[in-house]
Amino acid sequence: MKRFVVILLFASFIFGSIDLFAWGQKGHAIVAYIAEKHLTRKAHKKLDAILEGKSLVYYASWMDNIQNSPYFRGGYDRTYTWHYFNVDEGFTPQTMKRNPNGDVLSALNMVIDSLENHQDELSDSVRIDYVRMLIHLVGDMHCPMHAGRSVDKGGNGVPIKWFKYNTNLHVLWDSKLVESVHEWSYTEWQQNIDRCSKSEIKEMSAGTPEDWFTETWKIAVGVYEYTKPNEYYSYKYMYDYAPVVEHQFLVAGYRLAALLNRIFG
Numbered sequence: 001m002k003r004f005v006v007i008l009l010f011a012s013f014i015f016g017s018i019d020l021f022a023w024g025q026k027g028h029a030i031v032a033y034i035a036e037k038h039l040t041r042k043a044h045k046k047l048d049a050i051l052e053g054k055s056l057v058y059y060a061s062w063m064d065n066i067q068n069s070p071y072f073r074g075g076y077d078r079t080y081t082w083h084y085f086n087v088d089e090g091f092t093p094q095t096m097k098r099n100p101n102g103d104v105l106s107a108l109n110m111v112i113d114s115l116e117n118h119q120d121e122l123s124d125s126v127r128i129d130y131v132r133m134l135i136h137l138v139g140d141m142h143c144p145m146h147a148g149r150s151v152d153k154g155g156n157g158v159p160i161k162w163f164k165y166n167t168n169l170h171v172l173w174d175s176k177l178v179e180s181v182h183e184w185s186y187t188e189w190q191q192n193i194d195r196c197s198k199s200e201i202k203e204m205s206a207g208t209p210e211d212w213f214t215e216t217w218k219i220a221v222g223v224y225e226y227t228k229p230n231e232y233y234s235y236k237y238m239y240d241y242a243p244v245v246e247h248q249f250l251v252a253g254y255r256l257a258a259l260l261n262r263i264f265g
């Protein structure tokens with residue numbers, strides 16, 4: 001029994017630390033798969049070579065996984081803060097003091113600039129890393145609690161009850177809400193939400209990473225107003241926010257494809 005408790009504690013530590021970082025694996029896979037469906041043939045071919053035959057989905061959560069892998073520990077410490085950009089109450093993304101170690105917006109802009117303007121100067125290993133980061137960071141940037149407040153660590157410090165689970169606001173938005181909205185695989189998510197016309201896709205893909213992050217932050221502001229600490233939430237919350245979750249996956253997928261087509265297409 002004691003050993004079982006120790007294992008449980010260890011598991012909650014591991015999974016708890018994963019939860020700190022991102023849309024769950026499902027969310028990242030959905031975004032990457034939608035993007036893959038909208039790559040030009042040329043971009044697809046180039047990415048296939050860079051990613052050594054692996055798909056975008058295959059590497060969608062790589063950036064989270066390296067933080068928990070004993071094989072990479074230490075090698076990617078500088079990326080620890082790159083998954084989010086906390087914006088406190090009373091500030092906007094434009095007025096909030098930036099983390100000198102980097103945030104999701106500065107990291108994404110750095111990766112885009114390197115791949116777009118300095119690709120010839122990158123070694124093969126850095127180039128594959130930057131492509132894997134690009135896939136992941138576009139996903140994280142569209143996850144509302146990755147634009148949450150620093151005082152509660154992006155919602156990690158806001159306890160709530162979700163159906164029968166005790167959880168927190170960050171974990172709710174990273175995974176529990178996604179899983180509750182539809183019990184679909186990532187391919188089913190794509191089949192059921194990726195149904196926009198060419199002109200709609202073009203419109204949704206417009207703008208800059210800063211515009212996209214600002215949209216996400218505005219959603220986060222609304223989520224903080226709606227969600228009170230220690231409250232119980234279930235179906236109403238799910239129905240109110242299902243369209244937001246679907247929209248964020250869709251625009252993230254289209255925007256990721258647009259970036260990759262611009263760089264590699």
Ligand SMILES: [Zn+2]
Binds near residue numbers: 021022023
């Ligand atoms: Zn992440």
